[in-house]
Amino acid sequence: MNNNLFNEILSAQSIKRTVKQQRIVDASIRLFSEKGYSNTSTAEIAKVAEVSEASIFKQYGTKDNLLLSLIVPYIKEFFPSLANEAMDQIISNADSTFEGFLRAFLKNRIEFITGNKEIFQVLIKEIIYKEELKKEFLPYFHEIVIPRITKFIALFKERGELIDIPIDKILKLLFTFISGFIVSHFVLLNKESISNEEVEDVICFVMDGIRKSSSDH
Amino acid sequence: MNNNLFNEILSAQSIKRTVKQQRIVDASIRLFSEKGYSNTSTAEIAKVAEVSEASIFKQYGTKDNLLLSLIVPYIKEFFPSLANEAMDQIISNADSTFEGFLRAFLKNRIEFITGNKEIFQVLIKEIIYKEELKKEFLPYFHEIVIPRITKFIALFKERGELIDIPIDKILKLLFTFISGFIVSHFVLLNKESISNEEVEDVICFVMDGIRKSSSDH
Amino acid sequence: MNNNLFNEILSAQSIKRTVKQQRIVDASIRLFSEKGYSNTSTAEIAKVAEVSEASIFKQYGTKDNLLLSLIVPYIKEFFPSLANEAMDQIISNADSTFEGFLRAFLKNRIEFITGNKEIFQVLIKEIIYKEELKKEFLPYFHEIVIPRITKFIALFKERGELIDIPIDKILKLLFTFISGFIVSHFVLLNKESISNEEVEDVICFVMDGIRKSSSDH
Amino acid sequence: MNNNLFNEILSAQSIKRTVKQQRIVDASIRLFSEKGYSNTSTAEIAKVAEVSEASIFKQYGTKDNLLLSLIVPYIKEFFPSLANEAMDQIISNADSTFEGFLRAFLKNRIEFITGNKEIFQVLIKEIIYKEELKKEFLPYFHEIVIPRITKFIALFKERGELIDIPIDKILKLLFTFISGFIVSHFVLLNKESISNEEVEDVICFVMDGIRKSSSDH
DNA sequence: GATGAATGAGTTTTCATTCAT
DNA sequence: CATGAATGAAAACTCATTCAT
Numbered sequence: 080m081n082n083n084l085f086n087e088i089l090s091a092q093s094i095k096r097t098v099k100q101q102r103i104v105d106a107s108i109r110l111f112s113e114k115g116y117s118n119t120s121t122a123e124i125a126k127v128a129e130v131s132e133a134s135i136f137k138q139y140g141t142k143d144n145l146l147l148s149l150i151v152p153y154i155k156e157f158f159p160s161l162a163n164e165a166m167d168q169i170i171s172n173a174d175s176t177f178e179g180f181l182r183a184f185l186k187n188r189i190e191f192i193t194g195n196k197e198i199f200q201v202l203i204k205e206i207i208y209k210e211e212l213k214k215e216f217l218p219y220f221h222e223i224v225i226p227r228i229t230k231f232i233a234l235f236k237e238r239g240e241l242i243d244i245p246i247d248k249i250l251k252l253l254f255t256f257i258s259g260f261i262v263s264h265f266v267l268l269n270k271e272s273i274s275n276e277e278v279e280d281v282i283c284f285v286m287d288g289i290r291k292s293s294s295d296h
Numbered sequence: 297m298n299n300n301l302f303n304e305i306l307s308a309q310s311i312k313r314t315v316k317q318q319r320i321v322d323a324s325i326r327l328f329s330e331k332g333y334s335n336t337s338t339a340e341i342a343k344v345a346e347v348s349e350a351s352i353f354k355q356y357g358t359k360d361n362l363l364l365s366l367i368v369p370y371i372k373e374f375f376p377s378l379a380n381e382a383m384d385q386i387i388s389n390a391d392s393t394f395e396g397f398l399r400a401f402l403k404n405r406i407e408f409i410t411g412n413k414e415i416f417q418v419l420i421k422e423i424i425y426k427e428e429l430k431k432e433f434l435p436y437f438h439e440i441v442i443p444r445i446t447k448f449i450a451l452f453k454e455r456g457e458l459i460d461i462p463i464d465k466i467l468k469l470l471f472t473f474i475s476g477f478i479v480s481h482f483v484l485l486n487k488e489s490i491s492n493e494e495v496e497d498v499i500c501f502v503m504d505g506i507r508k509s510s511s512d513h
Numbered sequence: 514m515n516n517n518l519f520n521e522i523l524s525a526q527s528i529k530r531t532v533k534q535q536r537i538v539d540a541s542i543r544l545f546s547e548k549g550y551s552n553t554s555t556a557e558i559a560k561v562a563e564v565s566e567a568s569i570f571k572q573y574g575t576k577d578n579l580l581l582s583l584i585v586p587y588i589k590e591f592f593p594s595l596a597n598e599a600m601d602q603i604i605s606n607a608d609s610t611f612e613g614f615l616r617a618f619l620k621n622r623i624e625f626i627t628g629n630k631e632i633f634q635v636l637i638k639e640i641i642y643k644e645e646l647k648k649e650f651l652p653y654f655h656e657i658v659i660p661r662i663t664k665f666i667a668l669f670k671e672r673g674e675l676i677d678i679p680i681d682k683i684l685k686l687l688f689t690f691i692s693g694f695i696v697s698h699f700v701l702l703n704k705e706s707i708s709n710e711e712v713e714d715v716i717c718f719v720m721d722g723i724r725k726s727s728s729d730h
Numbered sequence: 731m732n733n734n735l736f737n738e739i740l741s742a743q744s745i746k747r748t749v750k751q752q753r754i755v756d757a758s759i760r761l762f763s764e765k766g767y768s769n770t771s772t773a774e775i776a777k778v779a780e781v782s783e784a785s786i787f788k789q790y791g792t793k794d795n796l797l798l799s800l801i802v803p804y805i806k807e808f809f810p811s812l813a814n815e816a817m818d819q820i821i822s823n824a825d826s827t828f829e830g831f832l833r834a835f836l837k838n839r840i841e842f843i844t845g846n847k848e849i850f851q852v853l854i855k856e857i858i859y860k861e862e863l864k865k866e867f868l869p870y871f872h873e874i875v876i877p878r879i880t881k882f883i884a885l886f887k888e889r890g891e892l893i894d895i896p897i898d899k900i901l902k903l904l905f906t907f908i909s910g911f912i913v914s915h916f917v918l919l920n921k922e923s924i925s926n927e928e929v930e931d932v933i934c935f936v937m938d939g940i941r942k943s944s945s946d947h
Numbered sequence: 948g949a950t951g952a953a954t955g956a957g958t959t960t961t962c963a964t965t966c967a968t
Numbered sequence: 969c970a971t972g973a974a975t976g977a978a979a980a981c982t983c984a985t986t987c988a989t
Contacts, residue, residue, distance in 0.1 A: 097951090097952070097953095099952080099953075100952090114425070115334070115424075115425045117332065117334030117335055118334055118425065120978075120979060120980085121979080121980065121981085122978080122979075122980090130953080130954085131953065131954045131955075132954090132980085132981085133953075133954050133955080133956095133981090133982080133983085134952080134953055134954070136980080136981055136982075137952080137953075137954090140981090141980080141981080142979095142980065142981090177506075177507075203424075204424055204425070206484075207332075207420075207421055207424075207483060207484070208331070208332045208335070208421070239508060240507065240508060241506055241507065241508055242504075242505075242506045242507065242508050243508065244497070244500075248497055249506055252497060252498070252501045252506070253506070255473070255476050255477045255480050256472070256473045256476055256477070256501075258476060258480065259472050259473055259475060259476015259477065259479070259480070260472045260473070260476065262476065263471075263472050263475065263476065266424065267423075267424070280461070280465055280469060281469070283461075284469045284473075284505065285505055285506060286505045286506065286507040287459070287504065287505040287507055288459075288501065288502055288503045288504040288505035289394075289458055289459050289466055289469070289470070289502060289503065290394075290457065290458065290459065290503040290504055291456060291457060291458055291459050291460065314969080316969090316970080337961075337962060337963080338962075338963060338964085339961090339962070339963090347970080347971085348970065348971040348972075349962095349963085349964085349971085350964090350965085350966085350970070350971050350972080350973095351969080351970060351971070353963080353964060353965080354969075354970075354971090357964095358963080358964080359962090359963060359964090531972090531973070531974095533973080533974075534973090548859070549768065549858075549859045551766065551768035551769055552768055552859065554957080554958065554959085555958080555959065555960085556957085556958080556959090564974080564975085565974065565975045565976070566959085566960085566975090567960090567961085567962085567974070567975050567976080567977095568973080568974055568975070570959080570960060570961075571973080571974075571975090574960090575959080575960080576958095576959065576960090611940075611941075637858075638858055638859070640918075641766075641854075641855055641858075641917065641918070642765070642766045642769070642855070673942060674941065674942060675940050675941065675942055676938070676939075676940045676941065676942050677942065678931070678934075682931055683940055686931060686932070686935045686940070687940070689907070689910050689911045689914050690906070690907045690910055690911070690935075692910060692914065693906050693907055693909060693910010693911065693913065693914065694906045694907070694910065696910070697905075697906050697909065697910070700858065701857075701858070714895070714899055714903060715903070717895075718903045718907075718939065719939055719940060720939045720940065720941040721893070721938065721939040721941055722893075722935065722936055722937045722938040722939035723828075723892050723893050723900055723903070723904070723936060723937065724828075724829075724891065724892065724893065724937040724938055725890060725891060725892055725893050725894065748948080750948085750949080771982075771983060771984080772983075772984060772985085773982085773983070773984090781949080781950085782949065782950040782951070783950085783951095783984085783985085784949070784950050784951080784952095784985090784986085784987085785948080785949055785950070787984080787985060787986080788948075788949075788950090789948095791985095792984075792985080793983090793984060793985090
């Protein structure tokens with residue numbers, strides 16, 4: 080499974096980038112992730128990419144479009160891919176439990192982000208500011224992510240594995256926690272990856288909370 | 297208990313702001329929270345505040361200093377206040393449980409943020425970008441927040457209320473979840489407040505997770 | 514009678530220009546008239562006016578608005594002024610003939626243009642290109658100039674002085690000829706003024722054409 | 731008689747244009763006439779012509795030369811053609827009067843311009859700005875147009891048809907009026923053509939002016 | 948003959964900042 | 969204390985032009 084975003088786009092969209100065009104992409108992602116979109120000038124991108132500013136604008140028209148050209152394909156790749164590949168096989172698996180699903184899901188997404196950490200940082204940093212981005216992002220989220228995860232939660236809830244509160248509450252709590260966890264690691268703390276141990280802690284927390292269970296003592 | 301930040305600063309620091317100075321502060325917070333620091337020009341602040349740009353620079357010297365002047369007192373108020381006032385009385389309270397502590401803590405912080413939502417948004421949005429801000433923020437976090445919360449967790453863990461994993465892991469999971477929850481509400485979704493019902497869901501999730509307990513059936 | 518446009522505006526609109534602001538106006542008119550709007554850069558204006566480019570944009574916002582700020586008041590002054598002052602006294606004059614009216618009109622407008630030749634050139638050169646300008650110009654033309662001249666022509670036609678064709682045809686022929694004459698002198702040939710002799714030739718031509726009258730021999 | 735400029739050039743100069751080259755010419759004329767030379771980029775021409783920008787520069791070297799390549803042949807065709815073909819037969823005609831000459835001249839030139847309105851617009855719009863163009867244009871005007879028309883006027887003046895003022899004054903008044911009339915129609919008002927009725931009005935005006943003749947009543 | 952890729956030198960415009968009054 | 973006026977520096981963006989293929 081290849082989680083590198085740009086290889087994916089490359090093969091998917093058959094875009095042939097010249098060496099210089101690729102350098103623009105690389106420099107933009109790096110600088111945007113380090114300093115933020117607003118604090119990065121096209122002059123700086125041109126310098127780092129060792130191309131002329133004109134080349135950037137020839138290709139992308141505006142700086143804003145450059146940002147979108149980096150992020151939108153990433154968004155469109157980020158969520159759909161989570162299911163088509165790994166998820167279906169989990170659920171068909173014999174010993175499939177919600178815990179197993181959660182573990183697979185987390186590892187899959189963490190792997191994906193680890194391979195494209197910088198662009199993930201750009202996405203998170205800019206989605207706060209740009210309504211434009213939210214509008215690209217939210218439909219994908221509502222139409223693809225939420226129904227998909229809802230399906231899983233419903234399934235496991237029917238099997239009696241999950242607590243007896245409405246699915247949308249479970250979803251919201253899960254989403255809040257997991258995204259908070261991932262964002263604080265990759266964006267705030269700028270960690271390279273998340274260890275298996277940390278993943279297990281998260282799963283443990285999500286499943287059973289922090290209260291000492293009565294059966295423990 | 298008055299959680300309005302600026303009243304606090306006003307009384308604490310005895311700064312007497314003229315009407316115009318107050319308008320600068322108000323305009324800055326509003327604009328920074330809406331569009332971000334980088335995307336707000338001093339000309340725009342001056343226009344909204346109905347003062348001259350020169351007045352802003354007379355007061356604050358640089359635009360950067362204006363931002364810090366808004367945020368730093370907020371940071372310094374945000375965390376210390378959580379203990380000095382409400383927390384100590386919780387712990388001394390008769391029926392003090394971790395759940396009770398968590399409830400009081402959440403309600404207290406949510407109330408604080410609700411009263412100063414815009415500046416909270418500014419803080420969150422800018423702390424991602426500005427190393428300068430992280431440097432202001434992290435010491436406070438490490439020196440004041442962490443020890444304080446650690447003390448509480450240790451206390452309740454000793455009482456056997458909490459799961460038997462290292463305190464710093466509990467702290468990290470708690471922090472990740474709670475901050476994720478609060479940030480996604482107040483910044484991403486731009487909600488006005490968080491309802492009691494939502495707080496109870498969070499507490500429930502944090503304490504017991506989402507797994508159906510064996511005693512439920 | 515003071516035909517200098519900017520003195521008129523100055524007194525009319527009570528705009529107080531600083532020395533530098535006046536230099537911007539002067540430099541713009543000069544350069545626009547010499548090289549055309551499109552071929553004049555704001556950098557060049559700044560250099561000639563010995564101000565910073567920023568000062569130009571501080572005042573006018575855009576280069577386009579700079580052009581309009583020069584031309585629109587000129588348009589609004591050009592046509593109305595032709596009647597309020599000189600024309601009414603002509604018509605009330607004892608020996609008022611159409612020829613006399615034409616002579617007064619031509620001399621009045623030629624004097625006005627001579628005093629502001631450069632901005633007249635800018636107006637003519639740019640009105641060809643800018644729909645924006647046409648929209649400023651045409652209403653004034655239709656609402657103020659045409660009715661006014663029509664009134665005069667109708668008056669003299671009633672007196673039996675003018676040829677028996679529809680007023681609007683007379684107007685159109687007159688306008689076409691006179692504007693053609695003035696534009697070719699001041700814009701194409703860049704003459705400083707138009708001599709009395711030339712004015713008399715024009716009047717002669719307009720009144721009687723170029724055919725040798727039967728009474729001449 | 732074929733007045734389409736490019737067919738004329740084609741046959742006259744035996745230039746074989748490829749389809750793409752012709753598209754460049756068409757696009758340039760269209761865009762230059764709509765927006766003016768300065769406001770039309772070579773990129774835009776290339777896009778409209780559906781060729782690469784490089785092809786334009788391969789052909790014409792510079793954008794300036796592209797403009798000249800369009801206009802200069804037009805100038806060289808515009809004036810000479812007025813005599814070689816139609817004019818000589820007019821004068822040799824039995825009932826030749828100045829009025830007849832004027833009518834033939836006007837109709838001939840109006841037909842010519844109507845068939846190439848866009849390039850006529852380009853010529854007029856750019857001759858105002860470009861000294862270069864004036865230098866191309868004026869010699870032709872002085873060496874070919876003026877002597878030719880002077881010859882006609884002198885002829886008809888000798889026959890006693892025209893008013894008794896110097897020939898150059900008649901020429902100037904005629905030129906001013908006719909060019910003013912044509913330019914205002916085709917460039918300012920962007921009319922498609924000029925009707926026979928309008929032509930007759932012009933002739934009437936030019937010949938006899940607007941004064942009611944004493945023999946009319 | 949045609950073009951995709953690339954750019955140097957501009958262009959308009961923005962912006963934080965200074966200073967005399 | 970307040971500000972109108974002014975700006976250097978840099979921002980985003982444009983454009984005519986070149987050149988290897």
